[in-house]
Amino acid sequence: MSRTAAPSLRHATADFDDLRKRFSPIFERIAEGNLEREKSRIFPYEQVRWLIDAGFGALRIPVDLGGFGASLQQTFRLLRELGAADPNVAHVWRNHLAFVEDRLNAPRSERTDRWIQRFLDGEFVGGGWTEANNGTYANIRTRLVPNGDHWLITGAKYYATGSLYADWLDVLAVAPDGTPTTAIVRRDQPGVQVLDDWKGFGQKTTASGSATYTDARVESENLFPVSERFAYQGLFYQTALLAILAGITEATLRDGIAALRRRKRNYAHGLSATASEDPQLLQVIGKVSAASFAAEAALESASASLDDIAHAHIAGDEEEKKRLVVTGHIAVNRAQLVIIEAALNATTIVFDALGASGTSEELLLDRHWRNARTLASHNPRVYKERILGDWHVNGADPTRIYGFAAGQSE
Structure with missing residues (x-):
């Protein structure tokens, strides 16, 4: 061992x-x-x-x-x-x-x-891994070059979530020898420009737009080869998204209940004169409640698998950690499929309990679907379905997705 x-x-x-x-x-x-x-x-x-x-x-x-x-x-x-x-x-x-x-x-x-x-x-700390201008993890264009006792970084990133709030930016680049490396860059310095140019219809205030670096200074002690980043980094990033999606599903239930209670009228072909007593409308809220429960339960299971990996790391047991990283990928991929389906379904069907008044811009209930759809689009679930199936049927390694061991977008 x-x-x-x-x-x-x-x-x-x-x-x-x-x-x-x-x-x-x-x-x-x-x-x-x-x-x-x-x-x-x-x-x-x-x-x-x-x-x-x-x-x-x-x-x-x-x-x-x-x-x-x-x-x-x-x-x-x-x-x-x-x-x-x-x-x-x-x-x-x-x-x-x-x-x-x-x-x-x-x-x-x-x-x-x-x-x-x-x-x-x-x-x-904010982020900056995804290459702008259609760059990929296999073709990282952001570069690090030595300059005396420090380094300089040049490149362009998008999806720089949290960047406007940050003191530091966690930026993926390549060293002169081609090694994928993360550089922790001070945001408030010459050569760093962060723009609020996020165009998505959801998650509009996350500062997920552009960040550009032009010979920005990086101290040598703030360079970390990607291969040395923590083993469950990709799983951590994905589970964070799933936690937020589970939160949106809970908020949909909360706001759906409140909106149904406020409804003053019901349709003539409804089953009750009072909307909040109509069995079919209550059924819709019940389905949203089940979706919220499923999302929370899947999150609990997936996050527990990450604790297992961390415990193996604490113990210094590398073989067990490698095994648990594989099972962690399976757990998080399964949770992704459950939680995304729960969130998108709940944020859609909740309107079936509310009628036209539920579309009011004052309520802004559409924000739940827009935010959920935006988060769910980070890592397409269709790929995770295939990866899970390949693991079940052929024993394929679910961790070998990117060209290096700790992909942010997993």
Whole structure:
């Protein structure tokens, strides 16, 4: 059994009820302004800062290092609840939480300690892996070149989620020898330009537009070969999306119930004069409730599989970790199929319980479908269906999808 150097990871010690007591009031405050931000495309700078100041970025940092000691399952539960309050704010956290996880997985060193302290001090990380101009992971055009005691990065990214809120940007590039490398780049410096040019019909305030780099400075200690990033990085990114989708499904149930209760009239061919007592309309809400339950249950199972991988990493058991990464891919792929179907179905059929009044721009219930459809389009589920089938029938390795081991978009 091979073993690795001890990371900063620990087994979880947090009590989930305590975590909810701390963060639920903030989620409620965030939810209060969600409709207005959606209608007017107002970026939630203040709301993201509330969470930073409350230590949301330190959820996974062990208590003895200054954090909350949450498990991955607990972290994604909270992200689901935040997604129900505002899926845009929840999505902003995806890249930050992933980089925190990466530093916790790394062998303990002065460099990792510095990053952990930055997280505790409230410094925030945005993302930038996807190449602009139709570039792919197999053809990374963003380049790193040495320049004395540091490096320079040049390239263009899209889907730079969370970038406008960030102090640092996690950017995928290639070193001169062709090695895929992530560079952690200070956002507020010459040579870095972040644009709000996201054109999607959903997730409109996540700052998922363009980021360009022109000879921007990168310190040598902030370069990390992709092969050394944490083994379940792709699974983490995907599970974060699933947590937000599960949150949207819960929000659809919440808002569908409230809207049906408010209906004053019913159709002449309905089964009750009162809409909220009509068995067929109640049946619709029941189906939405089942979809929310399915999404939450699938998320719980998938996130637990990530905790299993983390535990093997803590133990330094590389063989067990490799095995669990494979089973983790299966669990997360299955969860993706369940949760996407639940979210898209719930956000569509909820209108069957509401009539024409449910389409009011004041209610803005269409935001749930738009946001869910946008998130569900990140990694097409048809490919995951094929991968699962190939694994079941032919024993194909579900982890070998990208040209390197830790693909963000898995």
